[in-house]
Amino acid sequence: MQKANGANGDGRWTFFREFVKHPLQIGSVIPSSHFLERRVVEAARIRSARTIVELGPGCGGTTRALLREASPRSRVLCIELNPRLHALVSGIDDERLIVHLGGALSLRETLSRYGLDAPDAVVSGIPFSTMSAASGSQIVREVSAVLAPGGCFVAYQLSGRVAELCRPVLGAERVELELRNLPPMRVYRWAKAKD
Numbered sequence: 596m597q598k599a600n601g602a603n604g605d606g607r608w609t610f611f612r613e614f615v616k617h618p619l620q621i622g623s624v625i626p627s628s629h630f631l632e633r634r635v636v637e638a639a640r641i642r643s644a645r646t647i648v649e650l651g652p653g654c655g656g657t658t659r660a661l662l663r664e665a666s667p668r669s670r671v672l673c674i675e676l677n678p679r680l681h682a683l684v685s686g687i688d689d690e691r692l693i694v695h696l697g698g699a700l701s702l703r704e705t706l707s708r709y710g711l712d713a714p715d716a717v718v719s720g721i722p723f724s725t726m727s728a729a730s731g732s733q734i735v736r737e738v739s740a741v742l743a744p745g746g747c748f749v750a751y752q753l754s755g756r757v758a759e760l761c762r763p764v765l766g767a768e769r770v771e772l773e774l775r776n777l778p779p780m781r782v783y784r785w786a787k788a789k790d
């Protein structure tokens with residue numbers, strides 16, 4: 596169902612070039628390791644999710660990990676701000692996948708544009724520590740508003756900024772540390788209360 600991604604292998608070179616041009620937006624020199632991808636997929640309980648949203652797929656390694664685990668009847672919506680990385684992820688051939696060029700700030704509008712149900716899981720690698728507090732808070736409010744009851748928000752981050760932004764909206768976090776990633780990364784998880 597999935598094919599190789601772009602002419603330059605797994606897109607790492609494009610990822611690095613985009614980091615050099617837009618360091619604050621990309622937020623990381625290299626993509627996530629397979630260890631981190633695995634931990635994120637497990638934390639978000641992707642196997643049982645029907646609608647999945649990924650914020651900031653980058654060059655698509657995390658997207659492929661989500662698709663490997665997701666059920667055949669799921670839908671995966673990726674929202675990527677960077678046009679070159681968006682083009683790269685759009686090369687993944689999988690009928691469950693929608694790749695949208697745009698920002699996480701318009702999450703509600705983007706879900707309704709594609710006629711998708713409330714997501715059971717929102718997974719995010721976007722760098723909350725380099726964006727303004729106002730933008731970060733608004734993204735968190737969007738995530739909280741769209742999540743299905745019982746759904747979860749999983750954010751993998753170097754800094755604890757995302758937790759400061761999420762606590763007032765989504766409550767206390769559960770956090771794990773993935774040491775087998777360069778750099779070691781925190782994986783935060785919030786579950787939205789069931790009605």
Ligand SMILES: C[S@@+](CC[C@H](N)C(=O)[O-])C[C@H]1O[C@@H](n2cnc3c(N)ncnc32)[C@H](O)[C@@H]1O
Nearest residue numbers: 623626627651652653657676677698699720721
């Ligand atoms: C640290 S990279 C993560 C890439 C990939 N998921 C991984 O783990 O290797 C962050 C990604 O988020 C994207 N991004 C940053 N801000 C964004 C926003 N507001 N909306 C959507 N994507 C954003 C960047 O362009 C970049 O591709």
